[in-house]
Amino acid sequence: MKQLRTVIVFACLGMACCHICLITPRQRGTMDISMPGSPTCTRHAEPCGGQDIETPKVTYMAGESAFFKWQQNLNHYESGYPGYMDIGIARSENSTDFTTLAVVTDKYVHRQDYQQNFTVVVKIPSIMCDHCVVRMRYNAHKPGETTFLQCADIKISLGSKSHDGLKFSQNHEESRADKQKLWPLNRALRLRKLHQKLQKDDDTENAMKLYGIAYNPFEPQRSHYISIDTMSGQTEMVNSFKFGIDAPGTGNNTKMFLLDEVLSIDYGRNTTNFLVHETGSRDDVAKRLYVVGTYNGSLVQYTDLFQFSGGAINGLSWYTYGTSAAFRIQPAETANNWYFEVGMLVDGGYKMAARIPKPEGLYVNFQWFETDVNNYHRTYTLMGNENAPDELNARIYIFDIYDSIFSKFVKYTELDVSKYTFMSMHSYPGSDELYAFSPGLWFDDPHAWYLVAINPMSGEVTKKCDIAPPGIFQRYYGGTVNQGSTNHGGYLYHVLRVDGSDADLIVKIHPGTCQMTFSEPTNLRHIHSLQMPAM
Numbered sequence: 328m329k330q331l332r333t334v335i336v337f338a339c340l341g342m343a344c345c346h347i348c349l350i351t352p353r354q355r356g357t358m359d360i361s362m363p364g365s366p367t368c369t370r371h372a373e374p375c376g377g378q379d380i381e382t383p384k385v386t387y388m389a390g391e392s393a394f395f396k397w398q399q400n401l402n403h404y405e406s407g408y409p410g411y412m413d414i415g416i417a418r419s420e421n422s423t424d425f426t427t428l429a430v431v432t433d434k435y436v437h438r439q440d441y442q443q444n445f446t447v448v449v450k451i452p453s454i455m456c457d458h459c460v461v462r463m464r465y466n467a468h469k470p471g472e473t474t475f476l477q478c479a480d481i482k483i484s485l486g487s488k489s490h491d492g493l494k495f496s497q498n499h500e501e502s503r504a505d506k507q508k509l510w511p512l513n514r515a516l517r518l519r520k521l522h523q524k525l526q527k528d529d530d531t532e533n534a535m536k537l538y539g540i541a542y543n544p545f546e547p548q549r550s551h552y553i554s555i556d557t558m559s560g561q562t563e564m565v566n567s568f569k570f571g572i573d574a575p576g577t578g579n580n581t582k583m584f585l586l587d588e589v590l591s592i593d594y595g596r597n598t599t600n601f602l603v604h605e606t607g608s609r610d611d612v613a614k615r616l617y618v619v620g621t622y623n624g625s626l627v628q629y630t631d632l633f634q635f636s637g638g639a640i641n642g643l644s645w646y647t648y649g650t651s652a653a654f655r656i657q658p659a660e661t662a663n664n665w666y667f668e669v670g671m672l673v674d675g676g677y678k679m680a681a682r683i684p685k686p687e688g689l690y691v692n693f694q695w696f697e698t699d700v701n702n703y704h705r706t707y708t709l710m711g712n713e714n715a716p717d718e719l720n721a722r723i724y725i726f727d728i729y730d731s732i733f734s735k736f737v738k739y740t741e742l743d744v745s746k747y748t749f750m751s752m753h754s755y756p757g758s759d760e761l762y763a764f765s766p767g768l769w770f771d772d773p774h775a776w777y778l779v780a781i782n783p784m785s786g787e788v789t790k791k792c793d794i795a796p797p798g799i800f801q802r803y804y805g806g807t808v809n810q811g812s813t814n815h816g817g818y819l820y821h822v823l824r825v826d827g828s829d830a831d832l833i834v835k836i837h838p839g840t841c842q843m844t845f846s847e848p849t850n851l852r853h854i855h856s857l858q859m860p861a862m
């Protein structure tokens with residue numbers, strides 16, 4: 328047996344194949360996951376691994392959350408250039424027009440001879456279909472490797488959607504390791520239920536929409552502008568654009584990419600401004616401004632930045648009708664020193680407003696840029712200390728740019744990061760303090776999640792609300808939702824990643840009352856530049 332296994336593994340390595348089997352919903356054709364290197368997990372033919380179309384044997388409810396599960400039957404993790412897997416759905420048996428439901432990046436495991444199950448939560452689209460096709464792909468990025476494919480045939484019916492969403496049912500054959508991996512998700516679902524119960528009856532849970540840009544590494548030159556329902560977590564495609572987010576590798580398509588998290592929402596015009604790197608070497612700064620209808624995703628304006636030279640724009644934040652505040656880091660005359668500057672971006676024209684008087688060499692890690700939504704005078708830039716990767720020491724640089732003549736750098740504040748660390752922050756109507764989502768300290772193990780208040784003038788950071796106890800969500804510093812200038816109902820939003828799984832929950836929290844709700848589990852790992860426009 329041992330002998331046989333070795334032979335199979337070698338045969339496959341020689342062919343440079345990667346291995347994957349789709350367990351739930353069950354893949355077309357035969358499936359044997361009893362050993363690594365199984366030929367039934369080794370299928371390459373487009374679009375569905377060369378297996379015959381089958382009659383659907385499983386029915387999902389439109390709009391429901393479901394567990395999809397697959398096995399990586401041999402591991403082909405490529406250090407420094409990890410691969411990815413995705414799940415998509417097409418609306419008829421012969422369609423090859425797959426809409427992405429989830430993207431998962433390859434996990435680092437040393438051994439190739441290794442079986443690993445993956446479970447993701449997917450949102451079944453709100454459609455009816457007698458024969459839809461679920462497709463799973465794995466591209467390991469190994470030299471010589473070709474994409475691996477499996478498909479499953481399913482039905483979707485318009486049943487009454489169970490409000491509870493995901494049923495945490497477990498398969499009897501599940502291994503112990505499999506079950507343990509799902510514990511944090513189980514706890515997350517209980518936390519969600521708890522807060523649902525705590526909601527007052529008259530407090531109707533209004534689902535709002537977040538917007539973002541979805542990226543699929545299988546289509547590195549295309550991104551989708553999408554909406555995300557804050558209750559169900561379901562995503563819907565609004566429009567698509569011909570740029571990637573960060574296409575790895577070389578080739579023509581690598582030149583067009585979106586600057587992740589660099590955006591401003593213009594509430595005067597209902598547009599969102601993005602910066603895209605369109606031409607030139609990857610080292611050239613991004614110079615193309617995309618102005619997109621916040622709710623409809625249409626391209627409203629598309630222009631090159633002008634009156635602009637030098638360093639990249641690191642951060643954008645809405646300032647006033649048609650105008651965004653912009654933050655840049657400009658090289659100083661002396662090596663390894665930089666000027667921080669804030670300027671105005673008006674219809675693509677950039678104008679510097681103020682900069683720090685003395686160049687800085689240490690607090691040079693840009694983290695977040697925010698306009699004060701209470702006075703529209705001030706901007707706050709969160710800058711991390713280059714030499715404190717674990718302490719996450721940081722400062723807030725304050726500029727006043729209200730008056731174009733008297734614009735000035737006000738001061739910087741050293742933050743108290745002895746209890747709470749964070750990498751983004753939100754100005755909030757009616758509050759002198761900024762708010763941030765924090766997993767405590769970088770070393771805290773296990774770590775809980777909090778909402779904290781930051782006094783930008785004194786640097787004091789205090790706990791405002793407990794969000795989640797330890798053992799549920801990853802200590803991941805992304806997940807920020809750009810909240811712009813107003814907060815519908817006073818809520819702040821953030822995306823939390825569940826430990827040990829690829830599920831995400833959107834948390835919505837009121838800093839005044841600490842009242843919060845969590846969305847149903849979803850998968851938003853491939854969604855970038857999230858924003859919550861005010862309605």
Ligand SMILES: *[C@@H]1O[C@H](CO)[C@@H](O)[C@H](O)[C@H]1NC(C)=O
Pocket residue numbers: 420421
């Ligand atoms: C799908 O393609 C197969 C093979 O070409 C064909 O037999 C079948 O009729 C097609 N189904 C539909 C619904 O077009």
Ligand SMILES: *[C@@H]1O[C@H](CO)[C@@H](O)[C@H](O)[C@H]1NC(C)=O
Pocket residue numbers: 350398442443444498500501502504505
């Ligand atoms: C993967 O899941 C299957 C059942 O769906 C189970 O039989 C198998 O033991 C699991 N494998 C691992 C490595 O957890």
Ligand SMILES: *[C@@H]1O[C@H](CO)[C@@H](O)[C@H](O)[C@H]1NC(C)=O
Pocket residue numbers: 579
């Ligand atoms: C890629 O770039 C080369 C050189 O600029 C050009 O000739 C070619 O047409 C491009 N290919 C595509 C698919 O755009």
Ligand SMILES: *[C@@H]1O[C@H](CO)[C@@H](O)[C@H](O)[C@H]1NC(C)=O
Pocket residue numbers: 595596597861862
């Ligand atoms: C922006 O959108 C909101 C919500 O749909 C709407 O109430 C408002 O009138 C819009 N403003 C403009 C300038 O279109």
Ligand SMILES: *[C@@H]1O[C@H](CO)[C@@H](O)[C@H](O)[C@H]1NC(C)=O
Pocket residue numbers: 596597598619620621622623624625627
């Ligand atoms: C989309 O929304 C923007 C901003 O509100 C608006 O200017 C534009 O006309 C809209 N486009 C379409 C096609 O509705």
